[in-house]
Amino acid sequence: MSDNPSSASIALVLHESATMLEQRLVDALHDVELGTNVWVASDDHTISATVEVAHVDHVSEIEAALSSSLSVIANQWLSDRSGETPRRNLECVIPPDVKPSLWSALSTPPRTFTLSIEATLTPEHVTSANRVPFPTTEGSLALVMKGGGIKGLAYVGALEILWGHYQFDHFVGTSAGAISALLLAAGYTPTELKEILSEKDFRDFFDAPWYMKPFNLMFYGGMNPALTFTDWIDVLLAKKLNSSTRVRMSELPARATVFASRRNKPALRFDSESDDADAGHAARCSMSIPLVFVPQSDQGFRTYDGGMQHNYPIDELLRCDPGAAFISLYLGPETYQPSRNRFEFWEWVSIWTEGADAELLKRYRDRTVVIDPTPIGTLDFDLSDEEKDYLLQCGRAAALAHLEQGSDRHNTAVQMRDQMRQQVMSTRTARQRWRWSAQFALFIGALFLALAIVVYRWWL
Template identity: 25%
Template sequence: MQIQQVARQSITTQASEPLHHEPQEHAPSLASALGTGAVQPLAHVSQTPLTESSKGEPICESRGPREVSISRHQDGSATVTLNHPPLTSLVLSGGGAKGAAYPGAIKALEQQGKLAEVRTLSGSSAGAITASLLAAGMNADKFKSLSDKMDLIDLLDSPVKKIKLAQHLSGENGKTIAGLLDKIKLSKLGSFVQLLCNILPRLQSEAAPLEKTLKQESSRSVLAQLGAHPELNSRPEIAAIRQRLQQGGGVTFGDLALLNRHIPAIKELNITGTGMFDGRPQMILFNASLTPNMEIARAAHISGSFPVVFSRPEEEHQPFLMKGEQLSLQDGGVMLNVPVPELINPAVRHSPISEHDNLILKFEGGSDEPVERGSRKGAIADWVVGAPVGARSALQTKGLAAFSDQMVTVPLITERGDFTGTLSGTLNFTMSDADKQHLQDKLADAVTGHLEGRTSDRQQYQFNDLESALLALPERDFAAVALESNAEIQETVRFQQTAQEQLSVIVASVLSQDPSAQLALSDSLSDALEQLDSLANSPARRDWLVAQFNQADNTALARLLNTASPAGQFPILEQSKGEARHREVMTVAHNIIHEVIYPSLFRPGQPDSNVALLRQTEHALVNAKTPSEVNVALKELADNYGARNKPWSKPRSSTTVSQAQAWMMKE
């Protein structure tokens, strides 16, 4: 479970598993693309810089599906130019009733043939509700039909008949008043009154009809997909899913992950939630790796539990809870409203050239400029929700800046009005069909334009030398370039093949040993490490090998990196351990910024001196490479942090100071 939690558990620095891929216990291989013939001996290739031509020397042109082209320049540097990677991830932001626009995006994706390429859906709040339906295999027309007719007000109804009747009577009264006000040209006031008459009687709703609808519709969609693939009937694991759904069970995250391997229309799913651990809000991630047996309808209900309007769902019997423990949860958008996988798990962003892209749908409204500090208004919002909403929003804005080329803004300010507000957008559960269609059309145009722009635009990357450029290519793109007869390319191919063979030997050697015992440097393990040291005769090769040793999802290699070895005996292993320690520091620094620095910045009444100190600490943490540098930054913060809203200079007790001291790293 991706839970950012400090008080309840010891700090962990092992990166959690990526959101897009299953764990891998072997080194990747080019065998499928290049055959399995004998590997020729390696020889060091000199790459003398070109001195005559000012133009790049073409090394290869338009290779593979991404049309990879590589050129080398007179200073020896290399340029890689290629098409954008496939869109395999769709990210759906939270926005309440503004989610009525989403069918437009799904229609555009389907018409462009891109919906079938999507393998993973990630959603927060209203985006989680949409994602749960699409992940179950629902097509664009079916999703639009369901979305347009879904009465969000009715889905908040009480199961108690008398209360439900009173809720509907209030809604009818609101509708009548709105009609009267419309006649005297006060339609905006009428809409506001109607909204209040619908929402107020339903405050703190348990939203049981919402979860029931999601469960029924997702089950129906998965069963329809199974019916369209009779060739899967003989598989017992799939037959078990069908039988459970036919008997009234709900679709689980594990079901989606299994079926996604056979039915592309069914997607893997990530949903965010906010858990209140001892009164402290922490982001929770629901997916197949962490909550495989959880029903997606339940997770979507939790993520969509808009504060105040919804009551907080209670959960128990989950992998992240102790036996007998109950957890109060709320809206997933509180901690991360735009759930980009790389923001949830920064460990997935270590490759210089991306193999996959996101399509991120973010609603128009608010500023794209990071807010520097908190305000009294923001403090009130934090108090109402019970979470550092302002701090998390600022962190999200900062993080999203790196994904601007993967983002489509959902148009909400149009000729039909401004739908960005809380009442005009988020809680506009009585939005007219005409307004829904208008927003869908606007979003369809925006997504279509984005997709067309990706087709016409090409990405370009610069590297110090040709070998660095080749080794930075994702596996499929490297395999396409490897078909070139160029001598330097073939030398790099032979290096990578030989290195992968030795990495596979290392993984096998580690897996063959008792996991509960201390790892021994066996002869086969030592021989493979020595072979890798002999191969690592250039900076590019060393960097590539270090990256291979630090794969976030390879537990065998992680175990080796955590095992003591004689100093200096295996240089590439030592360098890989150094990189692992650096990543550990980066992970801890990242968590400190999220858990200590930003919540403190957004506390009301922070004096300018504290704001400057916190920003200085953030800068030091971002650049920290060792535990000592982290500790120096934290000590500086703890020693110089001043009192807020007090006549004295130093706080008598301070959450910021105590947290800074608690996060000190072992040197």
């Protein structure tokens, strides 16, 4: 007699599991004060569930209630065309407690089930329905990284966590995100990048002598040529790919797409699938923060920091590949925070290069890792080891919030991040006071010197 269960017994096991799952969904929605209709169906191979609600505005509340009870690994809006019922599909892991005793007898039991939350859209919602493909383990998956200057070090911490959950084959970025994109596309792992960046003194990129900065700014449009940056990234890329010459975009093992800005022109796009420019040149163009670094020249036009046009280049990715699956890394607070340094020059530059990306964050929040690096600023290139470790921890905590929010590991990471933030803020406050004291002492010294010169000349 064969040990393999018959089709009838398989269907019976799945039907029993579906009945148990339906009761679990009803229990999960018990405290939701909305009218719902729940049913679960099964066939010979799969289980599917449906929750009906009256209006699309109720979908998010239902999803939140179910997500707290189920392990949701993916989500997607479907049927956003006029006249069709809108559906929010969740791909969920089948809970152990809805697997009957004969479940282990199945040769290939399903691991997940699709849960569809259905509603009726009003006409004004039809045009705003957000159709977003969710990442799966199959096919191409892009990693999109926002610009943010030195704060981009936090990406490495996030990728330490994400690297074991996603297999990225396309890296997209601007400014700091562009640098990360090119190094990742070259084959560097997050562990390797952490070691490299933790040892790097980023002040080296401000490579003009102090007496040349006004001259460079006046005649070249930026204070620092950043030749040290170009040499640094060229060496890293060549070392990884064992190249005796500068690495070109087309030589990168994985696909990379980075952006630079141009005045009165569309943004400059460097794509390893179609461009043969030097990868180091592409990175240098994308990180040309206005006034701080000398703008580069490409195709006869000056190029500036990519963040001036596409600081968070999700739309550019989807414009060229509407069906692209992606995960994005976003540097900044999740909610609006007013600037604390309204009159500082560096703060104005930060606002200029970062732009307003709140709408993109809202639209694609379910696939975005939000990293809040407060109080580190875009141009704080004089990072201490303590501040570098803090940025890495910010990335780790954000990635865990994306993957397993509320878990013990996430809560521990958040607690550690908050403790490090307090220490960093205390250290930075003390350092700022020391700088003010030093500047005041220099001013008083210069004043006394000038007074001494005047008295000496008058006495003579």
